[in-house]
Amino acid sequence: MENATKLEEVRTMEYGGTVSAEHEENEGSCCGPSCCSTDVENGLRAGGTAPEAEAETDDAARLKELVREKYTEIASQDKVENQASCCGSGGCSVEVYNIMTEDYTSLEGYVADADLGLGCGLPTQFAQIKAGDTVIDLGSGAGNDCFVARREVGETGKVIGVDFTDAMLERARTNAVKLGYVNVEFRKGDIEQLPVADDTADVVVSNCVLNLVPDKNKVFGEIFRTLKPGGHFSISDIVIDSELPDPIKSAAEMYAGCVSGAIQKEEYLGLIEKNGFKNVTLQKDRAITVPDDILQRYLDEEALSAFKTSGVGIHSLTVYAEKPATA
Numbered sequence: 001m002e003n004a005t006k007l008e009e010v011r012t013m014e015y016g017g018t019v020s021a022e023h024e025e026n027e028g029s030c031c032g033p034s035c036c037s038t039d040v041e042n043g044l045r046a047g048g049t050a051p052e053a054e055a056e057t058d059d060a061a062r063l064k065e066l067v068r069e070k071y072t073e074i075a076s077q078d079k080v081e082n083q084a085s086c087c088g089s090g091g092c093s094v095e096v097y098n099i100m101t102e103d104y105t106s107l108e109g110y111v112a113d114a115d116l117g118l119g120c121g122l123p124t125q126f127a128q129i130k131a132g133d134t135v136i137d138l139g140s141g142a143g144n145d146c147f148v149a150r151r152e153v154g155e156t157g158k159v160i161g162v163d164f165t166d167a168m169l170e171r172a173r174t175n176a177v178k179l180g181y182v183n184v185e186f187r188k189g190d191i192e193q194l195p196v197a198d199d200t201a202d203v204v205v206s207n208c209v210l211n212l213v214p215d216k217n218k219v220f221g222e223i224f225r226t227l228k229p230g231g232h233f234s235i236s237d238i239v240i241d242s243e244l245p246d247p248i249k250s251a252a253e254m255y256a257g258c259v260s261g262a263i264q265k266e267e268y269l270g271l272i273e274k275n276g277f278k279n280v281t282l283q284k285d286r287a288i289t290v291p292d293d294i295l296q297r298y299l300d301e302e303a304l305s306a307f308k309t310s311g312v313g314i315h316s317l318t319v320y321a322e323k324p325a326t327a
């Protein structure tokens with residue numbers, strides 16, 4: 001329930017108001033997130049789900065909704081607008097307009113209309129995509145990585161982008177139509193339950209998306225399921241190398257800007273191995289410095305100073321792994 005409370009706070013902040021205590025009153029009364037159920041008995045709901053488990057599901061659903069709202073807003077902006085304004089990849093900083101993204105513009109297949117400045121690496125550069133491959137891009141946004149991958153798979157291959165934000169899908173599909181690409185498809189879906197058949201892809205890529213997803217273990221399970229035996233992935237993402245302070249964690253604005261939903265590097269790599277992948281390799285590991293003016297929005301002076309001396313690091317990494325040929 002603590003997370004739900006924090007999200008209510010953040011939602012209030014996000015829409016420009018001051019933080020109110022209403023969410024706490026709400027929780028204690030109908031219809032707050034903790035009540036309005038008539039079938040709570042002996043600690044179990046009618047379906048037999050423990051209340052804690054259900055609360056977790058509620059929190060995950062709320063986080064996803066928040067992410068979807070954020071990316072709906074971003075889909076209507078261009079890269080410059082996005083990076084220079086609140087809610088973009090610059091994370092509202094007046095000091096630095098681009099804290100995560102890498103420069104795509106020189107990559108073959110680059111499509112400016114698809115580049116909203118939302119990535120945190122260049123996974124396609126490391127993905128060893130070959131002509132004729134089928135590639136899946138998780139959280140494809142406006143199609144930035146899909147169009148670069150499309151250049152590599154050529155006319156005989158196929159690229160499938162998956163995203164759950166309608167406005168992003170629309171923008172990506174418009175881009176594909178404008179370019180006349182018939183082998184780039186954008187499917188609506190949650191990457192925790194990919195709308196893709198088993199053993200479909202030669203390569204899976206993703207750029208700065210898994211950090212936004214509540215159940216990263218499920219996503220790696222889905223990658224394993226949809227890769228062909230012997231296939232591989234190359235994923236760029238944000239991880240941390242120690243616990244992030246609570247105020248940062250609870251700031252959904254930072255979450256949707258790729259930091260607060262990040263998990264520890266070792267845990268992230270552990271999930272990959274746990275799901276059966278082999279040859280897990282770090283292809284790139286880049287330290288990210290979050291500008292002070294962003295941090296000051298969430299931390300007081302003392303907390304900021306403690307954070308800066310804590311050695312807590314935020315990293316953009318690109319990680320590769322293979323599904324065994326005999327899986």
Ligand SMILES: C[S@@+](CC[C@H](N)C(=O)[O-])C[C@H]1O[C@@H](n2cnc3c(N)ncnc32)[C@H](O)[C@@H]1O
Pocket residue numbers: 064067068071114115116117118119120138139140141142143144145162163164165168189190191192206207208209212213
């Ligand atoms: C940081 S943007 C990255 C977009 C794209 N990869 C790029 O680099 O331009 C994150 C994207 O992931 C999508 N997304 C986040 N969580 C998702 C989920 N659980 N399932 C599907 N898409 C998701 C968002 O809608 C958004 O388009």
